[in-house]
Amino acid sequence: MLGDMMVDESARARPSAGLRPYVAHYAGWRQRGVPVVTHRGLPSPYLTLVLTLDDPLVVHAHPDRRQTPGSYGALVGGLHLAPALIAHGGRQAGVQVAVHPLGCRALFGLPAGELAGLDLDLAELLGVAEVERWRARLRAARSWPERFAALDRALLARSRRHETGVHPDISHAFRRLLGAGGRLAVRDLAGEVGWSPRHLTDRFRAETGLGLKQAARVIRFDRARRRLAPGAPLARVAAETGFCDQAHLTREFRALAGCSPSRWLADEFTFVQDRPAAGAHHDRHG
Known part of the structure; x- marks a missing residue:
């Protein structure tokens, strides 16, 4: 039926x-x-x-x-x-x-x-x-x-x-962070726009909801989890996405996902939209 x-x-x-x-x-x-x-x-x-x-x-x-x-x-x-x-x-x-x-x-x-x-x-x-x-x-x-x-x-x-207006310096900072995969120092971003790191961070948080360091952390994590797949070497994923080593990636997974990378893979790969081969995934609620 x-x-x-x-x-x-x-x-x-x-x-x-x-x-x-x-x-x-x-x-x-x-x-x-x-x-x-x-x-x-x-x-x-x-x-x-x-x-x-x-x-x-x-x-x-x-x-x-x-x-x-x-x-x-x-x-x-x-x-x-x-x-x-x-x-x-x-x-x-x-x-x-x-x-x-x-x-x-x-x-x-x-x-x-x-x-x-x-x-x-x-x-x-x-x-x-x-x-x-x-x-x-x-x-x-x-x-x-x-x-x-x-x-x-x-x-x-x-x-x-x-x-639609967002301050151009905030737009610049977010797009630079995203393009760099989160691997960009706050002081360097602040230098690019001519603001102090503290002022840029405060304005960025008010606009987006995250501070600059928090946003960089989420961007790195997001990039890493998109590269995870059953059998993918965690050490290689960590190196490619800006983590110090596999242990660092695992700590971030536990902090931001509430579980280890292996547990997340075991759970989430029951969803076809989270498989890289499917070309679709759910960032949050699907």
Whole structure:
């Protein structure tokens, strides 16, 4: 019977050119009949926007453990330094949008710093009616390209409503950190823009939600975990992504993911979207 069939599909795409200053990529997934597990939503250089297509997203524990567990038809999450713990009951479908922190003002009308460490129901920012219109359009679409195109149109419309300005020195610092894989000293960044390290760090944190050293740490971690795969030598991954050695990478994994790299691989590779060969992954909530 169809209801008993296993479904495990994923897709990934870049946004249209007009959205690329604000959105890094889209990832879609549909799963049914897969193992029931708890998924770790890991720290990432991007904010997370998730719109589900059927069952809600159930968050057992938020990055800020003071937040009450909850379920969401649509969620937006700020930058964070601890994992979210998400229930995967064997059936789930949705679209995840990786939102550039420098695009948060354009899309949501506020700096990413105001969302730091938080998960919010998207309706708190956009209103229930707009969120439900978005979800209805996604459900009505017949393919992943159609769903991504529908999101393109919705997000482009929002970007025209708000002031998009981020101080150019903050934009420069973030893009330099991202391009360098987090391997850039704060004093060097401050020297490039002519600010003191403390002033640049304070302004950067207010805009993005992370300090410069924290952002560099998350970027390095994110780059390393994207290179992990079963059988990949941890020492080589550590060397390629700016860690002192394998032990350093393992310590960072325990601090930011709440588990060792080997445990994360064993858990997450039940999700096809986290496999490099699939070309799609979930930074946080999928």
